[in-house]
Amino acid sequence: MNWTVLKALDKLYHRENVSINQTLRESGEIAYLADPLRLIQEQGKHLVAQYGFAPFYEKHYQRNFEKYQDFLNTNNLLKSQSRFEEKDIQILIKIKADKDAGNLDQLRKQLAEADESVRGLSQMFFKNDKYLDNRSSVVDALKVILEVTHFSNEKDQQYMYRLECEDPEIIVLCENLDFLTKPNKPRKHHIELWYAGGKNIAKLQYAQTRELPIYYSCDWDYDGLFIIYPLVRQKIPNIKLLMPNGAPKSIAETEHRSIWHNQAKRNELANAGVFNSRQLILIDALIAQDQWIIEESNDLVTMLDLS
Structure with missing residues (x-):
């Protein structure tokens, strides 16, 4: 699930108007809530919460949404164009906690010395060297959290x-x-x-x-x-x-x-x-x-x- 879907569910919970966009139309989570659960319904160009949606949201989504929103706001990562998967936010939270605890001090120094690539960072934190390709929101968030101004474009730095x-x-x-x-x-x-x-x-x-x-x-x-x-x-x-x-x-x-x-x-x-x-x-x-x-x-x- 991604941040766009979570935001839409929170809006539905607060009875706000949610317009259907391509992300919501392609979301497996939205489809599941609509059918078979029938907790939301498509009406024209909008999604509408149905009976039982509020307690279901409170049980399954609210705590995580509030946690993610607080993290993104506190770290100035919440932009209108931001595109985060839920697992991206979870990894970013862990990286921030490690940095605040001082566990990444030596690594951050070495990152600067190595002029690390985006794919190098992707391999480090996401276990897939191509994961961050075309995920500019996550790359920008890593720069903010790690306090690194840029990453190089090379795939494999000769640095350990x-x-x-x-x-x-x-x-x-x-x-x-x-x-x-x-x-x-x-x-x-x-x-x-x-x-x-x-x-x-x-x-x-x-x-x-x-x-x-x-x-x-x-x-x-x-x-x-x-x-x-x-x-x-x-x-x-x-x-x-x-x-x-x-x-x-x-x-x-x-x-x-x-x-x-x-x-x-x-x-x-x-x-x-x-x-x-x-x-x-x-x-x-x-x-x-x-x-x-x-x-x-x-x-x-x-x-x-x-x-």
């Missing part, structure tokens, strides 16, 4: 982000950015974190581990295990894959895009010694149950203890 600590004992290369936005625990345990940008790992060719042990943390899905990790191993042959401890999630229920394909890739990598027996047992279980394990659902320190 690090969360450094005193007296590092271990390096963990992360597929996603999340662990780098929570600095206290890794620093307490002398863990240096690296983030290269998902599949954009060409820059690892120049990485210097300083003879420290290095581990790989990733989503346990097809892309993380069967595509990115083998490429990482080519750049850093001594890297070790961390065993996850997060709860598996259904690929279908989470609408995850990285789906398990046939067994050929799994068998090829197993025969090449990319995975040990314990890792293969878990991989086979995930494939059989059509599940995956999200990297940020793991406890980093526990993973290192178990690996």
Whole structure:
């Protein structure tokens, strides 16, 4: 659901006139409320709330609408032309909270030094390097929140982000950015974190581990295990894959895009010694149950203890 639909529902709740536009006409949420629920009705060029709409709105939409509206207003992000998906606003709220807590101080400095690209930011925060293409409202919001004046147009910057600590004992290369936005625990345990940008790992060719042990943390899905990790191993042959401890999630229920394909890739990598027996047992279980394990659902320190 997007912000335009949420605003329309709030107007209906306050009995304001809502004109039907293309966004509302194409909205699955509006269609669901109209039929089968019959809580709203199209009358001419307008939507009209029906009996039962108000309590349904209060239960399912009002709290989120007020939270999002307050966030967008407070941060001066609410423009007439703004186009936000609900998940965009949720991610922006998380980024703002991390920034206010000081968790992004080092990252923001490195962003400025790297002259990061829009697609680089997209990969960091949205797990898809093309997600921010043609989403100018979200890009502008990121500039405001991160206090960055511009992003470059290049797709892949040759720059790696690090969360450094005193007296590092271990390096963990992360597929996603999340662990780098929570600095206290890794620093307490002398863990240096690296983030290269998902599949954009060409820059690892120049990485210097300083003879420290290095581990790989990733989503346990097809892309993380069967595509990115083998490429990482080519750049850093001594890297070790961390065993996850997060709860598996259904690929279908989470609408995850990285789906398990046939067994050929799994068998090829197993025969090449990319995975040990314990890792293969878990991989086979995930494939059989059509599940995956999200990297940020793991406890980093526990993973290192178990690996």
